[in-house]
Amino acid sequence: MNPIAEKVVSGDIRAVARLIRDIDDGMPGVRDILKELYPHTGKAYVIGITGAPGVGKSTLVDQMLCHMRETGHTVGVLAVDPTSPFSGGAILGDRVRMQRHSLDEGVFIRSLATRGHFGGLTQSTRSAIDVLDAMGKDVIIVETVGVGQDEVDVVKSAHSTVIVVIPGMGDDIQAIKAGILEIGDIFVINKADREGTDKTLSDLRLMIEMDQKKYEGGRWKPPILKIQAVFDKGVTDLLDEIEKHKNYLLESLEGLQFRKSKARVREELTGMVKQRLIDLALEKIIDSGAFDTAVDAIVAGESDPYNACDNLVLSGLQIS
């Protein structure tokens, strides 16, 4: 076995940290290590926590960590933030908010900020989940800022997805409807100490109830919880609901293996093939002398990017 993979499986924190950083940086060597880790994955329970910036996701995760540690679960946390310009900003805030767990060996917190890797965020998050899974964490929590398709794709890797909103989001709730409602297994109204909580609750309930057909035949209907994360109110209710959802998944057809269901594997494999094709093709085309020649020709006014692109791609991939 590859020595790094061996260290990861034995739970070596430094090896895991380094590997996740290499995944985030898109280092080519990680693929071989991930290959060896794959047989050691599939045991962890993955929870996605998503919501707009500042709704209290990290505060909530921090409290969840406390309760999960009390019950003896080991937990890995991935804070995914594609929006911050460097891996400072919000992510630093996330780490600070969960800092009290930094000396606890049963907790491992890392951030991912993959930028500039085309289509890479979902893939690198999946890979990082696999790493934490292979290192033996019982539960993996993925915190993402729920704004775009990327984040929706990221939480698709979770068994249970928790959508966090705050009172008075009004129009934002409509925005949730557009994409995020479908992926929410549990809804949390955080900052329920604030005004407007009940209005938000009834708005959300209305939206969920609208689609009654979806819940026929005993299918999971997302509960809505009022929580005050900062005061640790309602957090254990959330853990109870996650447990219920887990049991539901276990009993329902797909079971917990649904991370490895045909549809997921297909989606995952499509993503990987795409990424690999792009990497290989870019390497081949951009590193070729023909690319530099084309750049010079465009600058000199002897060619244009449209023709140059056609020529480079077709000849680079040997398609005629």
Ligand SMILES: Nc1nc2c(ncn2[C@@H]2O[C@H](COP(=O)(O)OP(=O)(O)OP(=O)(O)O)[C@@H](O)[C@H]2O)c(=O)[nH]1
């Ligand atoms: N009033 C109130 N404030 C809260 C509650 N929970 C969290 N906050 C505050 O909300 C602010 C943002 O909390 P975070 O946990 O950083 O929010 P986040 O969603 O992780 O933010 P990003 O990672 O930047 O998207 C902090 O100042 C928290 O103290 C709550 O229940 N009530």
Ligand SMILES: [Mg+2]
């Ligand atoms: Mg946060």
